[in-house]
Amino acid sequence: MKICVVLGTRPEMIKMSPVIRELRSRSIEHYVIHTGQHYSYEMDRVFFKDLELDDAKYNLNVGSGTHAKQTGSILVGIESALVGDRPDAVLVQGDTNTVLAGAIAAAKLGIDVGHVEAGLRSFDRHMPEEINRVMVDHISDILYPPTQRSKANLLAEGIPENRIVVTGNTIVDAVRQNLDISDRRSNVLSTFGLKAGGYILATSHRQENVEDGSRLKGLLRGLEIASEESGLPVLMPIHPRTRKNIERFAISLPDRIMLVEPVGYLDFLQLESKARLLITDSGGLQEEGCILNVPCVTMRDSTERPETVEVGANMLSGTHPDAIAEAARTMLSRTADWTPCLGGGDASKRIVDDLVQRYA
Numbered sequence: 298m299k300i301c302v303v304l305g306t307r308p309e310m311i312k313m314s315p316v317i318r319e320l321r322s323r324s325i326e327h328y329v330i331h332t333g334q335h336y337s338y339e340m341d342r343v344f345f346k347d348l349e350l351d352d353a354k355y356n357l358n359v360g361s362g363t364h365a366k367q368t369g370s371i372l373v374g375i376e377s378a379l380v381g382d383r384p385d386a387v388l389v390q391g392d393t394n395t396v397l398a399g400a401i402a403a404a405k406l407g408i409d410v411g412h413v414e415a416g417l418r419s420f421d422r423h424m425p426e427e428i429n430r431v432m433v434d435h436i437s438d439i440l441y442p443p444t445q446r447s448k449a450n451l452l453a454e455g456i457p458e459n460r461i462v463v464t465g466n467t468i469v470d471a472v473r474q475n476l477d478i479s480d481r482r483s484n485v486l487s488t489f490g491l492k493a494g495g496y497i498l499a500t501s502h503r504q505e506n507v508e509d510g511s512r513l514k515g516l517l518r519g520l521e522i523a524s525e526e527s528g529l530p531v532l533m534p535i536h537p538r539t540r541k542n543i544e545r546f547a548i549s550l551p552d553r554i555m556l557v558e559p560v561g562y563l564d565f566l567q568l569e570s571k572a573r574l575l576i577t578d579s580g581g582l583q584e585e586g587c588i589l590n591v592p593c594v595t596m597r598d599s600t601e602r603p604e605t606v607e608v609g610a611n612m613l614s615g616t617h618p619d620a621i622a623e624a625a626r627t628m629l630s631r632t633a634d635w636t637p638c639l640g641g642g643d644a645s646k647r648i649v650d651d652l653v654q655r656y657a
């Protein structure tokens with residue numbers, strides 16, 4: 298049995314790390330293809346270091362580009378990396394261009410595709426990720442949705458039940474595997490002069506939010522109002538896409554927002570777990586807030602993680618500054634006593650158990 302893991306962006310490195318660890322601990326033959334979609338040190342190498350991942354067997358170094366250029370280059374690169382090795386299955390995780398290209402390349406070579414975090418739907422086709430999710434789910438041979446709800450999305454689209462295994466989300470495994478290590482090793486709060494429970498942690502990088510100057514300005518204004526009203530400073534580790542757009546649109550930053558470079562996973566877990574509130578448009582942060590008992594405001598009109606909203610851990614604010622501030626008020630007044638909804642921390646074990654059953 299031989300498994301190939303394809304990854305290329307920050308969240309894939311984090312969410313695939315428990316699966317890779319599980320394969321490693323059972324001595325199952327496996328290797329990683331890194332597409333190089335993310336490549337800056339703080340978007341890439343730092344995660345291999347923090348998560349103790351072995352180097353990829355192949356690094357395609359595709360870098361950035363338009364959707365077509367990036368997806369096309371990944372597709373070509375993965376095909377040649379797969380042809381010689383012929384694994385039993387290729388695992389992809391999530392909804393990025395890396396995932397789409399990885400799944401297409403493997404499917405066309407007749408290699409089984411396993412989609413980790415299958416079945417998420419925002420029902421908003423303006424998001425490039427939604428297009429990727431739908432396409433990948435429909436060409437995958439094995440689907441690993443995190444929740445019953447994501448399984449129901451797959452069934453509603455006609456995907457046969459015998460291809461679907463509900464596993465929980467591997468982010469729960471990743472948080473559990475790394476939180477204690479983060480508590481012991483990270484000094485990030487003192488580096489940034491923050492007090493536990495005394496700041497808002499913010500991130501934003503969604504294409505539909507940050508490529509539009511007035512929307513990006515509005516998001517930052519929303520963060521500023523939330524900060525003024527709560528008296529809490531905002532720390533914002535900034536995605537390179539967002540930094541470029543702040544410069545492109547010559548947006549001047551409110552004093553209350555501290556922009557810093559993206560940080561590694563151990564530091565970020567520390568920042569999240571000690572924050573009073575998360576304000577974000579990230580998928581992963583909506584989940585981690587729910588897992589870590591830190592309330593979250595999501596600056597979007599829809600989410601593919603509705604479970605987090607239903608249990609009370611997350612609230613959609615849209616992108617108007619006043620609406621962001623109002624949602625922040627609501628979430629700051631909420632008691633963090635919601636029911637866990639993303640799995641029990643054994644998603645990677647379930648995924649590897651299933652692979653063993655199919656291929657060993």
Ligand code: UD1
Pocket residue numbers: 306307308334335336337338340341361362392393394395425426502504537538541
């Ligand atoms: C991608 C995913 C998104 C995911 C996100 C995780 C797609 C369509 N989007 O978005 O779903 O939530 O990763 O962070 O696959 N850049 C750098 N250094 C890097 C990476 C990117 O400077 O290491 C800059 C480049 O200017 C690049 C821009 O960021 O053009 C966007 O990068 P890209 O990978 O295309 O999209 P993300 O916004 O990162």
Ligand code: UDP
Pocket residue numbers: 307308311500502534535558559560561562563565566578579580581582585
């Ligand atoms: N993250 C990190 N450092 C940062 C910002 C985020 O380690 O400076 C982690 C975060 O803990 C989460 C993941 O990156 O697990 C989320 O990635 P991102 O928001 O880029 O992508 P998305 O989840 O929206 O696809």
